[in-house]
Amino acid sequence: MLRSYVRLVLFTAGLLIGVQIPGFISDYGKRVEAHLMEAQQNLRGYSDTAQRFFNGDVQALIQHYRSSDDPVFRTDANNISNLLSRTQMLDREWQALQGPWYTRAWHVLTAADPDIRNETWNGYTWQVLLSPQVIGWGLICALLFSLVIESFVLFIDWVFVGRHHVRPVNRDSR
Structure with a gap:
C-alpha cells in the first residue's frame, strides 16, 4: 500500500513539474519580446539618422x-554597433520562439540566451495553467518522472538485494 502512495506522490x-514548462517558455518569450522592443526603441533614433543620410544603412552610419x-x-x-548587435540577436531569439511548441521547448532548453534564461528563472513564479498543451506537458512529465524513478528503485533493488519480488505459488489450490 505504501508503494502505491509513493507512486501517486x-x-x-512529475505532473506539477511538467505543467511549469509551458509557463516558463511563455515567460521566456515575453522577456525576449520586451528586451527586443526596448532595444529597437533605443536604436530608433540612429536608424532614423541612417535613413535620412545613408539610405537606411546603420552600418554606414557606424x-x-x-x-x-x-x-x-x-x-x-561602438555604442551604436553594440545596440545593433543586441537588436539583431534578440530578433533572432524572438524568431526562434515563433515555431511549434517542440521547437520552442528545445530552443529554450539548448540555445536560449543564458542571461535572459537566468533572468526568467529568477523572476519566474510557479503557476498552474490549464490549457490542453499544459495538461499534455504535465501528464507526459508525470509518466516519465514516475517511470524513471520507479525503474531506478527497482534496478537498485535488483542489484543490491538480488531478489525478485515473486509470490510463492500455492500448490494446494487445485
Whole structure:
C-alpha cells in the first residue's frame, strides 16, 4: 500500500513539474519580446539618422562615426554597433520562439540566451495553467518522472538485494 502512495506522490510531483514548462517558455518569450522592443526603441533614433543620410544603412552610419576625428563620435560608433548587435540577436531569439511548441521547448532548453534564461528563472513564479498543451506537458512529465524513478528503485533493488519480488505459488489450490 505504501508503494502505491509513493507512486501517486511521484506522479503528482512529475505532473506539477511538467505543467511549469509551458509557463516558463511563455515567460521566456515575453522577456525576449520586451528586451527586443526596448532595444529597437533605443536604436530608433540612429536608424532614423541612417535613413535620412545613408539610405537606411546603420552600418554606414557606424562607419561614418568611426572615421570621425571626434573621439565622442568614435565612442558612439561602438555604442551604436553594440545596440545593433543586441537588436539583431534578440530578433533572432524572438524568431526562434515563433515555431511549434517542440521547437520552442528545445530552443529554450539548448540555445536560449543564458542571461535572459537566468533572468526568467529568477523572476519566474510557479503557476498552474490549464490549457490542453499544459495538461499534455504535465501528464507526459508525470509518466516519465514516475517511470524513471520507479525503474531506478527497482534496478537498485535488483542489484543490491538480488531478489525478485515473486509470490510463492500455492500448490494446494487445485
